[in-house]
Each structure stands twice: as C-alpha cells, then as structure tokens.
Amino acid sequence: MNGETININAALARGPNAFYLHSNADLDCVGSAAALSLYFNNATIIAPSGISHLGKRLLENLKIQAEEQLMSQEGTQQVVLDAQDDSSIGYSGIDWARAIVIDHHRNSGRCKAPVAIIDETATSCCELVWEAIGRPEKVDRNVGMSLMAGLIADTGHLKRGGWKTLEAASEILKSSGLSLEDIQTAFESADDQDMSRRISRLKGAQRMKFERIGEWIVAVTETGAFEAAACHALLSLGADVAFAASQKEEDFRITGRANRLATNAGIHLGEMLNRIACECGGEGGGHDGAAGISGHGDAEAFLGICSQTAVSALKGKTREISSE
Ligand SMILES: [Mn+2]
Structure with a gap:
C-alpha cells in the first residue's frame, strides 16, 4: 500500500462511514460501497439520486439497505465512491473538504x-477498493461478490483492462473462494430475459437515425x-x-x-458530454467509451448536439485497430 492508501485504510477502519453513491449508481459504485460496508461493518450507504437496476439487485441479494436521504451525522466520515466532485456525483450536499474519495475516472481537477x-x-473503482482494504488473504464471499460484480461490469465482462485488473480479479476470487460462474x-x-429491456432494444433500433462520416457511423435513438x-x-x-x-x-x-475503434481514435465521451453540459446545461461525464448527460430540457435537441459533436470529433480520423 502506498501512503494515501494506508491513510484511507486507517480512516475507513476507524469509521463510522457513510458511503455516497453517484446518481443512478452502477454495479461498480454499488459493489465498492457494499464491499467496504461489509468488510468494515461500520457504515451506511447513501444513494440520494437513484441506483441502477443491477445495483439494486446486488444490494437486495446482500440484504443491504441504502438510505435515500442525504443525511450527515456528526462524527460520520463521508466517503465518495466512483465519483469525485458535484458534477460526477450528480447532486450537491457533500462536504468535500472533509470527504474521502475513491475514484477511477479522469481527475477533473475539481x-x-x-x-x-x-x-x-484502474478499470474499475472496485480494484481501488480492493487495494484500500489491503488485499486481505481471506474475505467473506459477499465482499468478493460485490467487488467482482463491479469489476466485471466496468471491464465490460473482462473485455477491457490490463494485468492489474486481472491480478486484482484473481486475488479477489482466491481470497473469497468464488469462481467466475458464481459472479x-x-x-x-436483466439483459436477455427482461421483456422491457428487450422491447427497449427493439424500439431503439426502430427509431434509430444514423450518420456516416467516412468510415465511421454515429447512431442516435430515443x-x-x-x-x-x-x-x-x-x-x-454496426454503429461506432x-x-x-x-x-x-x-x-x-x-x-x-x-466502441474501441472510436476510443482508440481519441473519442472520449465522458469529456465530450461534460463539455456539452458545461456549455448547454445539465450534468455530464463518464468514461471514454461509456458516458451520460442529464438535465432539464429537450431530449431531441440534446441528442442532436451530442451526435453533431461526435460527428465533428470523428471527422478526418482513421478507423483502425491500434497496434499499441
Ligand atoms: Mn466505475
């Protein structure tokens, strides 16, 4: 562990902790919070701005209740996971000057x-949480399940990441006695059985519009x-x-x-949507290949801005698998 990780480990062990989740918290964010609260057993999980479908299911399976109110109790340590400022967490009210942050997004400088x-x-926040708890030789299966769920989700089912990701995954599986099947x-x-998701995908295809820019294709839908x-x-x-x-x-x-071809060509959707949010309103951000923007306004108008920004960003770029 390096210096900052040792500090964080000691502070988390001291507790009591309140883990704050970003809006519509994904498995990586929820898994990070669940693992920490199970491991240190001294925490509340607070999600004032929603939890994703899979995130909710993970908490249900672990029998962990998340609070919806942004409460701050005297003497409680605020810990923010998978986000680092008001814009990336999606709501205000965090006392940042006293907060602990564990995040794997690009440093916003804010x-x-x-x-x-x-x-x-780090490909997932869960890998950083694994570091922060000190990579113990033995952890509870539920801690392993939480961390692996986040890691698998943020690596796109192990399609992204380097040796460090797999090293963390291997250690977590060993320490918790889980296999990939268990995860x-x-x-x-969700995905394949859920009728409303299947309908969403089909409707998405039905209402799609796309634009071709040389070899690239940008598609939008409602x-x-x-x-x-x-x-x-x-x-x-076939869209990029x-x-x-x-x-x-x-x-x-x-x-x-x-897709990877687009991110290899320098597309960073998180930065793109963050810039659009700064210029046009709303909250936007995320990773190079996966990002979101939300706010007050007309979806169709914002969709047009997003697609035009992506179209201009792709113009003149070569579509090829990088050899790096
Ligand atoms: Mn994440």
Whole structure:
C-alpha cells in the first residue's frame, strides 16, 4: 500500500462511514460501497439520486439497505465512491473538504477532498477498493461478490483492462473462494430475459437515425428507458458511437457508448458530454467509451448536439485497430 492508501485504510477502519453513491449508481459504485460496508461493518450507504437496476439487485441479494436521504451525522466520515466532485456525483450536499474519495475516472481537477485516490489507470473503482482494504488473504464471499460484480461490469465482462485488473480479479476470487460462474448471478435477470429491456432494444433500433462520416457511423435513438441497452443494440448493429435519449416531463437523460475503434481514435465521451453540459446545461461525464448527460430540457435537441459533436470529433480520423 502506498501512503494515501494506508491513510484511507486507517480512516475507513476507524469509521463510522457513510458511503455516497453517484446518481443512478452502477454495479461498480454499488459493489465498492457494499464491499467496504461489509468488510468494515461500520457504515451506511447513501444513494440520494437513484441506483441502477443491477445495483439494486446486488444490494437486495446482500440484504443491504441504502438510505435515500442525504443525511450527515456528526462524527460520520463521508466517503465518495466512483465519483469525485458535484458534477460526477450528480447532486450537491457533500462536504468535500472533509470527504474521502475513491475514484477511477479522469481527475477533473475539481476534487476538493483532502484524502483521495483518483487513479484512471484502474478499470474499475472496485480494484481501488480492493487495494484500500489491503488485499486481505481471506474475505467473506459477499465482499468478493460485490467487488467482482463491479469489476466485471466496468471491464465490460473482462473485455477491457490490463494485468492489474486481472491480478486484482484473481486475488479477489482466491481470497473469497468464488469462481467466475458464481459472479454471473449478479448479472442474471436483466439483459436477455427482461421483456422491457428487450422491447427497449427493439424500439431503439426502430427509431434509430444514423450518420456516416467516412468510415465511421454515429447512431442516435430515443427510448422510454434502458438507454444503455438501446446503445448496446445500436453498437451491435454496426454503429461506432451511439446515443440513446429519454424524456421524462421536462427532464432528459442521454446515454452514450463508443466502441474501441472510436476510443482508440481519441473519442472520449465522458469529456465530450461534460463539455456539452458545461456549455448547454445539465450534468455530464463518464468514461471514454461509456458516458451520460442529464438535465432539464429537450431530449431531441440534446441528442442532436451530442451526435453533431461526435460527428465533428470523428471527422478526418482513421478507423483502425491500434497496434499499441
Ligand atoms: Mn466505475
């Protein structure tokens, strides 16, 4: 462990901790919080801005209750996972000057937390949490399940990441006695069996529009829900970059996904959507290949801005598998 990791480990062990999840918390964020709260057994999990479908299921299976109120108790340590500032967490109210941050997104330079691990070379936040708990030789199966669920999700089922990712995965499996098959239960239900997701993907394809820029294809669509599922459908049909939008009354939400060819060519959807949010309003951010933007306004208008920004970013770029 390096210096900052030792500090964080000691602070977390002291507790009591309140783990704050980012809005619509994904498996990586939820898994990080669940693992830490099970491991240190001194924590509350707080999710004021929603938890993703799979994230909720993980918490249900572990019988962990998340609080929806942004409460702050005297003497409780605020720990932010998988986010690092108001924009990436998606709500305000964190006392950043006293917070601990563990995140694997690009350092925005806006993180005010005095104690932070921000390491964008980690493919998942769960890998950093594994470091922070000290890579113990033996952990409970549920700790292993939480960490592996996040790691598998953020690596796109082990399609992204380097040796460090696999080293962490191997250590977690060994320490918890789990196998990769055991982790699959964290992903079941959803994707293929769930009728509403299947309909979302089909509707996404039905309402799709696309634009060709040389060798590149950018596709957009509107769905009522499950924007990420719709994006994946468009990528599997042949798009390099896909955006799916949904409108709920006055608010919109857009999810973006880019394939490896696009990210290798320098596309960073997280930065792109963050810039659009700064210029046009809303909250935006994420990774190079997976990002989102949401806020007040017209989904169709924002969808147009997203696709035009991606189109101009791809113009003149070569579509090839990098040899690096
Ligand atoms: Mn993550």
